[in-house]
Amino acid sequence: MTQKQGLISGTGQGTSPGTDVFRIVFEKIQTGILVIDPASHTIIDANPIAEFLTGRSRDELIGSTCHEFVCPAKCGQCPITDFHQDIHSLERAIINAKGERMPILKTVAKATINNKEYLIESFIDIIDRKKSEERKVALIAYLDESVQRVNKPLELMQQSMQQMADGVKSGDFNAEEIRMQLQLHANNLAQISQNLAELSRKAAAEHKEDIPQEYRDFIIGKGKNP
Structure with missing residues (x-):
């Protein structure tokens, strides 16, 4: 031909x-x-x-x-x-x-x-560059979700503990009130732990290329210790 x-x-x-x-x-x-x-x-x-x-x-x-x-x-x-x-x-x-x-x-x-x-x-x-950009967007979304699930309960705990500290200092809180506040904080910590566990399961089950393996390892707890 x-x-x-x-x-x-x-x-x-x-x-x-x-x-x-x-x-x-x-x-x-x-x-x-x-x-x-x-x-x-x-x-x-x-x-x-x-x-x-x-x-x-x-x-x-x-x-x-x-x-x-x-x-x-x-x-x-x-x-x-x-x-x-x-x-x-x-x-x-x-x-x-x-x-x-x-x-x-x-x-x-x-x-x-x-x-x-x-x-x-x-x-x-530039397909590799576009994939890299998509991975970055996915990572930011995952990080944002992680921060949102942890940050709000921690903010509430900080405010409540500050109020409790002020109350103890002024004598406004008795032992039972302090116990109730501590129990509330324990519940909040349990919720934070549950939120992180959900993210861990989600990251472990996610195998798409747009979710970086390093992030999955981090959220699951496989990251190397410093």
């Missing part, structure tokens, strides 16, 4: 030293690159990383329209040619061969090649 010749990738060796270097950089750079005709939105060329990230071969990409193929934008709604937006290191999405939207960091620049203007779309995969 004859492979499609791209604008850059199909350039034969020996045309000129500059062209050869440009082609080598295009092929070896660890950034996905698509060369697009701005008039027809046809993909003119794609480098190996673009193939890898989209899950499509160069033959599949070249000659295809980028709308709804690798770009979520619909025809007539291109942010570059229709809305004249500048795209420089912005979070966008690309559609892979499975139809999944993958988060990318995208830059689009205009370049003139052989006296014709093209769009050079470069992008890098």
